[in-house]
Amino acid sequence: MKTAEQLQEEIPFLDVSLFDLGETPITVGTVVIMVAVLLAALLVSWLVTRTIRKAFKFRGVEDEGTVGVVTRLTHYLILGAGLFVALRVAGIDLSALFAAGAIFAVALGFAMQNITANFVSGVILLSERAIKPGDVLNVEGKLVRVRDMGIRATIVRTLDDEDLIIPNSVLVQSTVTNHTFRDNMMRLRVPVGVIYGSDMRLVQQVLHDTAEKIPWRSTEKKPVVLLVDFGNSSVDFEVSVWIEDPWKSRWGRSDLRQAIWWALKDAGITIAFPQLDLHLDEPVVESLQRLRATA
Numbered sequence: 001m002k003t004a005e006q007l008q009e010e011i012p013f014l015d016v017s018l019f020d021l022g023e024t025p026i027t028v029g030t031v032v033i034m035v036a037v038l039l040a041a042l043l044v045s046w047l048v049t050r051t052i053r054k055a056f057k058f059r060g061v062e063d064e065g066t067v068g069v070v071t072r073l074t075h076y077l078i079l080g081a082g083l084f085v086a087l088r089v090a091g092i093d094l095s096a097l098f099a100a101g102a103i104f105a106v107a108l109g110f111a112m113q114n115i116t117a118n119f120v121s122g123v124i125l126l127s128e129r130a131i132k133p134g135d136v137l138n139v140e141g142k143l144v145r146v147r148d149m150g151i152r153a154t155i156v157r158t159l160d161d162e163d164l165i166i167p168n169s170v171l172v173q174s175t176v177t178n179h180t181f182r183d184n185m186m187r188l189r190v191p192v193g194v195i196y197g198s199d200m201r202l203v204q205q206v207l208h209d210t211a212e213k214i215p216w217r218s219t220e221k222k223p224v225v226l227l228v229d230f231g232n233s234s235v236d237f238e239v240s241v242w243i244e245d246p247w248k249s250r251w252g253r254s255d256l257r258q259a260i261w262w263a264l265k266d267a268g269i270t271i272a273f274p275q276l277d278l279h280l281d282e283p284v285v286e287s288l289q290r291l292r293a294t295a
Contacts, residue, residue, distance in 0.1 A: 041082020193234030
């Protein structure tokens with residue numbers, strides 16, 4: 001490969017100086033060489049990541065999260081190596097580059113603290129693989145599915161088919177529930193309250209039988225029915241089952257609520273609702289009666 005000096009001797013236009021970096025002049029030829037090397041690095045990255053995907057597919061690895069993390073890290077490593085080669089081929093002294101950019105880097109670091117934090121967080125997420133593309137997360141009370149993980153932000157899709165761009169620092173520094181970290185099992189809980197006059201043994205049996213008959217629940221774990229509280233207007237129960245696809249939890253809760261509604265209705269059990277009993281003192285009752293009589 002020809003150096004920048006050789007190309008500049010053959011093509012005079014490439015010898016036009018743009019600026020100096022330390023003691024190294026940056027010319028048009030220097031820029032052309034750097035761009036060419038970086039483009040070559042992008043091409044190599046595309047070929048290598050494509051080969052990695054084919055190799056994973058050939059070995060039967062279908063986890064898109066694993067493939068995505070490996071290819072993304074490989075992409076960044078090749079780009080970093082390409083940048084280093086571009087600087088060396090262009091004849092730029094890296095020590096001079098670091099010396100010239102030290103003060104600028106410090107000032108830029110203070111001005112770009114959030115970007116730097118997101119960048120470092122992205123490297124941590126990609127290396128630890130605690131979160132991968134395809135995972136179902138609970139972030140700030142929202143159930144989302146990870147679509148793409150970048151070095152600065154992670155793109156997720158909500159149940160309302162909205163794409164959210166979450167800074168990587170949020171995923172690293174806050175508590176995030178990963179429903180698919182070790183397996184796809186997720187527990188669905190549905191509260192229900194019945195009136196105090198109900199037969200509690202019957203209520204317990206009806207709720208348990210209803211949960212047992214849910215066709216989509218996981219049979220690996222049994223349903224659980226708990227009496228959780230004596231409320232102001234109801235006796236409160238909680239029915240929980242396990243589902244093997246966390247992304248369908250919203251529809252699962254709806255289906256379970258409907259099944260509970262009809263099962264209690266068929267059993268003659270009334271679902272409680274807020275109500276208030278008003279008791280009046282005897283003098284007040286007598287006054288109201290007199291007013292009614294004179295009306």
